[in-house]
Amino acid sequence: MNAEIICIGTEILLGDILNSNSQYLALELARLGIPHYYQTVVGDNLNRIHSIIKTALERSSILIFTGGLGPTPDDLTTEAIASYFQTTMVEDREIIEDIKQKFASRGREMTANNYKQALIPQGALVLPNKTGTAPGIMWEKDSKLILTFPGVPSEMKQMWQDTAIPFLKSKGWGKEIIYSEMLRFRGIGESSLAQKVNHLFDLANPTVAPYASHGEVRLRVSTKAQSAEEAKKIIQPIAEEIKIIAGQDYFGSDEDTLALVVGNLLKQRGETLAVAESCTGGGLGAMVTDIEGSSEYFVGGVIAYSNEVKMNLLGVSEDDLAREGAVSAIVAEQMARGVRQRFGTDWGIGITGIAGPGGGTESKPVGLVYIGIASATGEVWSYRDTYGSSRGRYLVRYLSACNALDQLRRKLLG
Amino acid sequence: MNAEIICIGTEILLGDILNSNSQYLALELARLGIPHYYQTVVGDNLNRIHSIIKTALERSSILIFTGGLGPTPDDLTTEAIASYFQTTMVEDREIIEDIKQKFASRGREMTANNYKQALIPQGALVLPNKTGTAPGIMWEKDSKLILTFPGVPSEMKQMWQDTAIPFLKSKGWGKEIIYSEMLRFRGIGESSLAQKVNHLFDLANPTVAPYASHGEVRLRVSTKAQSAEEAKKIIQPIAEEIKIIAGQDYFGSDEDTLALVVGNLLKQRGETLAVAESCTGGGLGAMVTDIEGSSEYFVGGVIAYSNEVKMNLLGVSEDDLAREGAVSAIVAEQMARGVRQRFGTDWGIGITGIAGPGGGTESKPVGLVYIGIASATGEVWSYRDTYGSSRGRYLVRYLSACNALDQLRRKLLG
Structure with a gap:
């Protein structure tokens, strides 16, 4: 059959x-x-x-x-x-x-x-x-x-x-099932992760196989068994070992997206989030609100595509914009802080970057993105990413939004 | 062969x-x-x-x-x-x-x-x-x-x-090429469009074939020819006939997306746009800014996920929110008008709806979405859409954003 x-x-x-x-x-x-x-x-x-x-x-x-x-x-x-x-x-x-x-x-x-x-x-x-x-x-x-x-x-x-x-x-199918857990990682490359878990690739049961796509690395731990419970027993010790090895670079399994994981952390802490987006143009908000029930922790955001919006709605300093440019650490930080204050949330995220294909310069090439994270304690952090011009507009925007959520996730984990 | x-x-x-x-x-x-x-x-x-x-x-x-x-x-x-x-x-x-x-x-x-x-x-x-x-x-x-x-x-x-x-x-291949134009339509169902152009489906050269996906219908007009120029000559009369039959339901061909078509219309008119999004959570802004050079006409937006943001940033009336509810024609209109005024643009779009799967009621079921369009003349229009709860959260949000762009497109065409 x-x-x-x-x-x-x-x-x-x-x-x-x-x-x-x-x-x-x-x-x-x-x-x-x-x-x-x-x-x-x-x-x-x-x-x-x-x-x-x-x-x-x-x-x-x-x-x-x-x-x-x-x-x-x-x-x-x-x-x-x-x-x-x-x-x-x-x-x-x-x-x-x-x-x-x-x-x-x-x-x-x-x-x-x-x-x-x-x-x-x-x-x-x-x-x-x-x-x-x-x-x-x-x-x-x-x-x-x-x-x-x-x-x-x-x-x-x-x-x-x-x-x-x-x-x-x-009709009798599905008695013996192939069962797997797909472990998902951010902030680590495929070869680096592979080196750390190299000793597991030769296992016969469960098997461990790596996959990589768009800033995310995955390890699939699989087995065949009569039931999901039995399969889980075979998979779990190896999955646990991998999670310990990877630390915070492991963010979830199977259907866990960054937005879901961050949402769950916010709900657990009873905290709220607002976002200020330039180059992602709403993509981060869309990612966050893709999760059912996100209104419990997501209040809203400002799509600050023009500098005027950055100044008028988010309180970004005109001087800093002129001196450092719209794509800079200080503007990302002020966007994060500004949106947090205006929306009265516990956390604020700011994203500003050059999605391309036009708009790059030698000092600020296409693919350069700054992410700002502001917390209710008044602290603010920023992160600089360079995705390279060859990634294309879609990926620069997508990866920026993912990385913003990943940075917030790490802050929420402490 | x-x-x-x-x-x-x-x-x-x-x-x-x-x-x-x-x-x-x-x-x-x-x-x-x-x-x-x-x-x-x-x-x-x-x-x-x-x-x-x-x-x-x-x-x-x-x-x-x-x-x-x-x-x-x-x-x-x-x-x-x-x-x-x-x-x-x-x-x-x-x-x-x-x-x-x-x-x-x-x-x-x-x-x-x-x-x-x-x-x-x-x-x-x-x-x-x-x-x-x-x-x-x-x-x-x-x-x-x-x-x-x-x-x-x-x-x-x-x-x-x-x-x-x-x-x-x-070996002799490549002398004759297959060439086609994919005509794209919104606001009309596959079977309704098929009825209107039924007489073209039996053509031998060029051939006309329908496709449908996610609120969009497509007709592919194809031919074989010695060169692209020759193919265009065969395709053009039929493509033109279809465009006339379909009127404004035809929005573009091949790689033309709604966001690109709307962007080009705004550029031609030298006009600008801002968006106010509730249920789409940034997805409309992301769609608009997916287009390279969109900063020429897109100023920004407000993701108004909570009622407080709708009132404080967009000037939506507290009374109307209480009386009509956040998902209503009047709120969509006020969001569109509010974001247009605050961002100083020619056009404003407001979207409010119930993406689901939770949050629906008998009178306001999951999949109910209102779209508001505000123009610089002070006029404001609203549209009610029902996507049905079975479409799922992703599609309700995606189709709402598409329909908002399509309504603006029709206004821009006059």
């Missing part, structure tokens, strides 16, 4: 979109212990989809399709599956009602095109789509298992979690 | 890495006008690679492999290709010299493992790798064309550009 992931969409073949669905599903199949040997991509073409189904049925027993469930004529997945198996399509009343309701809740009317999304092969179960209009199917046919999902990643993921996983578990 | 992209690597099947090589090669094939109908991923397993080669040869005439060219025993690509065609492998002296030199320049000695990287099928040409130790091959065999590349994206890309493109052009 093995699964094959089949993504349908001419836009993938044209290179318009990155096929991230396959990676998500691959990870999920591994978690359930379902072997998976092949992935295929094919365009919106009936004959070619038929040929792909034929090949996949010869070598795989679980076929997982994504894409091609939309309302337009080029969306062919369900039709292609039904016609390959020479099965009649039947209209599902519940799907029609659901689509009608979704249109109504957005003040629109269901179009004639959408009726085709309610057609499913006779004998198949509906795999409901909470957010979009395209439901999938779960179909046991000729000893094979067929699942379809829309191509929109957020819809596919929710449907996978809510319905496909319970369904696959009911 | 059509190409198939075959990626070899168990790490892709485990979900450890995202298959970005396929997207890169897909775009490059489109540029050269090489049709491409299938992509396949398979693990490091000789039998399964053989079965993939067999299937690919039946349906494709150019096989492009990435991955599996390393020095370790699990790297099987070249060996699998040679054994499939029952062709002897021969040691290439130049490759050995090249690998030796690369090791020497790093102060190391070539390992025994690396000799295997110098083995290529008899009759194949070497596709040299400037940076890494893994060369590829270019092989014309049985009227098929076989190319192999390492899985490391930077090495693959350089080899593609330096050697594969000239080789493919020498």
Whole structure:
């Protein structure tokens, strides 16, 4: 028994979109212990989809399709599956009602095109789509298992979690699971961390593997086990050892983001935060408020893109701006202090930098960023980062916001 | 004649890495006008690679492999290709010299493992790798064309550009290119737009195909031609027809984002913008400042997460807040007007809503968002959107910011 992931969409073949669905599903199949040997991509073409189904049925027993469930004529997945198996399509009343309701809740009317999304092969179960209009199917046919999902990643993921996983578990999968803890680090490079934990890379069970991306290093500690509890027992001693070795450079595991970790620390201490942003333009505030319930500790902020706003709303000194420039330690500190005072919070963060690609000089190159942190005790700290011009505007802004949160995290940890 | 992209690597099947090589090669094939109908991923397993080669040869005439060219025993690509065609492998002296030199320049000695990287099928040409130790091959065999590349994206890309493109052009490719314009729309659903342009979906040249994602609908108008100029001539009349049909719902093409389009309109008019954000928490400001040079028209903003900030910094009326609630048309309008006045800009945007998942009530459910737009003439408008609780916090925030920009865009267009 093995699964094959089949993504349908001419836009993938044209290179318009990155096929991230396959990676998500691959990870999920591994978690359930379902072997998976092949992935295929094919365009919106009936004959070619038929040929792909034929090949996949010869070598795989679980076929997982994504894409091609939309309302337009080029969306062919369900039709292609039904016609390959020479099965009649039947209209599902519940799907029609659901689509009608979704249109109504957005003040629109269901179009004639959408009726085709309610057609499913006779004998198949509906795999409901909470957010979009395209439901999938779960179909046991000729000893094979067929699942379809829309191509929109957020819809596919929710449907996978809510319905496909319970369904696959009911079929006996997921008894032996691959379980892992992804430990996450900031402020240390991949090779430095690797040197510190080198003795763990040769372990057979659990295994330890490093990953790096965008200023963050990760170590994945994995094992196979009958249950999550059993797996945790195998993983925990090694994960603990790594956390002790890494100290404050370890900031969280799995879904823990910096914003979540900082938010939890603020909540524990009953403290509040405000932010003053220049080069990040609101990105730090957006990161902080990405966390549900962040209004408990986040009061607000000032996007101080112009010098006037820095002076008028944050009390940055005109003299210091003229002498040191907007991108300087003293301005970052005054922004942090100013926003903390104006918003009456325990903590204030200031960020000022040159995101590029223009605006750099020899002494202040693109990628130079200053971060200020102000506390209720009246103390203020600043940090200088240089990300280099080659990182690009997006990464300079993203990494600045991350680093600001990381510096606050270290202050909160004491 | 059509190409198939075959990626070899168990790490892709485990979900450890995202298959970005396929997207890169897909775009490059489109540029050269090489049709491409299938992509396949398979693990490091000789039998399964053989079965993939067999299937690919039946349906494709150019096989492009990435991955599996390393020095370790699990790297099987070249060996699998040679054994499939029952062709002897021969040691290439130049490759050995090249690998030796690369090791020497790093102060190391070539390992025994690396000799295997110098083995290529008899009759194949070497596709040299400037940076890494893994060369590829270019092989014309049985009227098929076989190319192999390492899985490391930077090495693959350089080899593609330096050697594969000239080789493919020498075989007659690249004379005809696939060219397209991606038209982008907001404020209209995929099925409604499809109904309006339904008569264009059957065109043979150019072709028109719809895509939808996250509140945006796209129509791709594509053609094959000898040059970009010729392609534009074929595409333009249809693209123009669609733009006229869609009116202001069309906002831009290809890389045009809402933030870029709004920024360009503001620049043309010499006008400025400030934003006041509650539920988006800085996300709108981040979107606006994502555009290089946005300081020309963007002055800054207030992240007004708490009611106190709405009152103290933006002048929102305490009475209205108490009577109508923070998520109301009047508060959105006052936020827009308040931030415009305080920052002295031509335009002000206010956003207030319930991003969820908590905080919703029967009369004000999760996903309810009000947008206010204030202009220098003293006028102020507001818009009510309901995204539904099922969209999730991320999408409610993202779509609110997009819609705010879209409403401003429509005002700027008049």
